[in-house]
Amino acid sequence: VVTPLDGLVAALPEGTVDFRVGADPNTELTPAEKGFEVRAVCYDASGTVIGSAPLRGGTVQWIGDDLPEGVTRSTLHTVEITGTFVPRDSGEHVFGTRGTGALTLTVAGETLYDGIHRVTGSADPGEAFFGNPLERGRITLTAGEPVEVSLRQVPETLGDDQPVLGVSFSLCHLGPRRDPEELIAEAVESARAADTAIVVVGTTERVESEGFDRTDLRLPGHQDDLVRAVAAANPNTVVIVNSGSPVELPWRDEVAAVLLAWFPGQEAGHALADVLLGAAEPGGRLPTTWPAALADVPVSNTVPTDGELHYDEGVFVGYRAWEKAGTAPAYPFGHGLGYTTWEYESLTAGPDSATVRVRNTGTRPGAETVQLYLAPRDDTAERPARWLAGFARIEAAPGESAEAVIALERRAYEIWDEEAYDWVAVPGGYEVQAARSLGDVRLTATVDIER
Incomplete structure (x- = not known):
C-alpha cells in the first residue's frame, strides 16, 4: 500500500517533505494495520494446524468455501490471528474485537479477553461483522518494542457436528491519544514554514461503510479544525479528500484547492503525487451533488416505516431533487x-x-x-x-x-x-x-x- 506520504516522498527530492499527523480521525478502535505483522492460522478440533494465510490487516473474512488451501468447512474448528505488533508510540494501547463466537485475545502474554460474543435481541446481524468494535482491554507498551499478539476465534455453526458457515472477525486496536490542539499546533508550525501545505482528510470505516447508515456528513475527529488552522497559516493549502461519498467541506472557500481522491486503492500515493506535481491532470467529474450542509439535502430520509419505504420524491432523485428544491449546493x-x-x-x-x-x-x-x-x-x-x-x-x-x-x-x-x-x-x-x-x-x- 502506497500512502500519500510515501508517494510524495518518492517523487520529490530528499528533505522536501515535512510530515505532521495534524489530526487523527481514528478516535475509536479500528482493525489492526499500522505496526502489525499478522497471519491467520487454522486449526482442527484436535488443535492441529491445517492451513494458514497471510493477512494485510487484522481482519479475516472468508465466505463459504473461500478458505486457505487445505482447509475445509467441515475440518475447520478454530482460526487465530497471530503475529507481532511494534508500537509507534509509548503509552496505553487499547485492544478489542469485532465478530461473533468464542474469542480469546492475548497481547504481550497477557489475556485481555476470553469469552463468547453473540448478537442478541433485535440488533442487525451485520452489526457484529461491520459495526462497532468492542473494547476488550488496555495495556501499556513501549514505542519500538515488538510484542506478540493473538486473537483466537471458534466460529459459530448451526449446531453440533455442523460445518462452519463462514469466518468473519477482526483484531482491533487504538493507540495512545494525544492532545488534538497539540497535534494541530505542530501541523500549523510546519505549514507556516512550507511553500505548499497538503492536508489529507477523509472518512473512516467507522463513519462510512456498507454495513450501516451514516448519521451525518461531517469529517470525523478534528479534521475541519486542522484544515482551517493550516489554511490560516499558509495560503497555498491544498486539501485531499479521501471519502467514498459526499462530505461537508465548510472551509472550501478558505483553501487554494480541493482534490477529491475518493477511495483510490493501494497505488493512491503514486497517483496522488502525479496529480499534485502536474504529471497527470485531475480529470474527474462529480457523479453526485455535494451539499454545503446536510440540512440542505432535499432527500435524506431513507428509513423504512413499519417495514415499508415509500419513494415520495418520485422521479426527483439526486440533482433533479436539488433543482426542484431550488437550493444551491457546494458543488x-x-x-x-x-x-x-x-x-x-x-x-x-x-x-x-x-x-x-x-x-x-x-x-x-x-x-x-x-x-x-x-x-x-x-x-x-x-x-x-x-x-x-x-x-x-x-x-x-x-x-x-x-x-x-x-x-x-x-x-x-x-x-x-x-x-x-x-x-x-x-x-x-x-x-x-x-x-x-x-x-x-x-x-x-x-x-x-x-x-
Whole structure:
C-alpha cells in the first residue's frame, strides 16, 4: 500500500517533505494495520494446524468455501490471528474485537479477553461483522518494542457436528491519544514554514461503510479544525479528500484547492503525487451533488416505516431533487476542474445527436468532459426541469479545438406510461444544453420531438 506520504516522498527530492499527523480521525478502535505483522492460522478440533494465510490487516473474512488451501468447512474448528505488533508510540494501547463466537485475545502474554460474543435481541446481524468494535482491554507498551499478539476465534455453526458457515472477525486496536490542539499546533508550525501545505482528510470505516447508515456528513475527529488552522497559516493549502461519498467541506472557500481522491486503492500515493506535481491532470467529474450542509439535502430520509419505504420524491432523485428544491449546493452534479481552461465555441443539435466544438484556451494539454442536458420547453408531464442526456470526453493541446459528438438516444425523451406499460416519448420542444456541469451551461440549442 502506497500512502500519500510515501508517494510524495518518492517523487520529490530528499528533505522536501515535512510530515505532521495534524489530526487523527481514528478516535475509536479500528482493525489492526499500522505496526502489525499478522497471519491467520487454522486449526482442527484436535488443535492441529491445517492451513494458514497471510493477512494485510487484522481482519479475516472468508465466505463459504473461500478458505486457505487445505482447509475445509467441515475440518475447520478454530482460526487465530497471530503475529507481532511494534508500537509507534509509548503509552496505553487499547485492544478489542469485532465478530461473533468464542474469542480469546492475548497481547504481550497477557489475556485481555476470553469469552463468547453473540448478537442478541433485535440488533442487525451485520452489526457484529461491520459495526462497532468492542473494547476488550488496555495495556501499556513501549514505542519500538515488538510484542506478540493473538486473537483466537471458534466460529459459530448451526449446531453440533455442523460445518462452519463462514469466518468473519477482526483484531482491533487504538493507540495512545494525544492532545488534538497539540497535534494541530505542530501541523500549523510546519505549514507556516512550507511553500505548499497538503492536508489529507477523509472518512473512516467507522463513519462510512456498507454495513450501516451514516448519521451525518461531517469529517470525523478534528479534521475541519486542522484544515482551517493550516489554511490560516499558509495560503497555498491544498486539501485531499479521501471519502467514498459526499462530505461537508465548510472551509472550501478558505483553501487554494480541493482534490477529491475518493477511495483510490493501494497505488493512491503514486497517483496522488502525479496529480499534485502536474504529471497527470485531475480529470474527474462529480457523479453526485455535494451539499454545503446536510440540512440542505432535499432527500435524506431513507428509513423504512413499519417495514415499508415509500419513494415520495418520485422521479426527483439526486440533482433533479436539488433543482426542484431550488437550493444551491457546494458543488453541482458534473462539476470538476483540471489544469487548463476551455471555451465552448459552437453547438449544433438534432433529435438524435449533438456536436459541440470546444477550444483549449490554457497553457497545458488537457481533457474536457462535455455534458448534454435536455430541458423540456412546454411540458405537462411531471418531469425534472432537465436531465443528463449524454456526455463525451475530448482532449486537446493548448490553443487547439476538438469536437465532441454525443448521441441523443430516444430513451432520453421518454417517460414511463403506466397505462401503456411502456416507455413513450413526450412530443414537443426541448432545449439542448452543452455544459461543463449542471451549474455551468455554456451553449444551448432547440430540437423538436414527435411522438
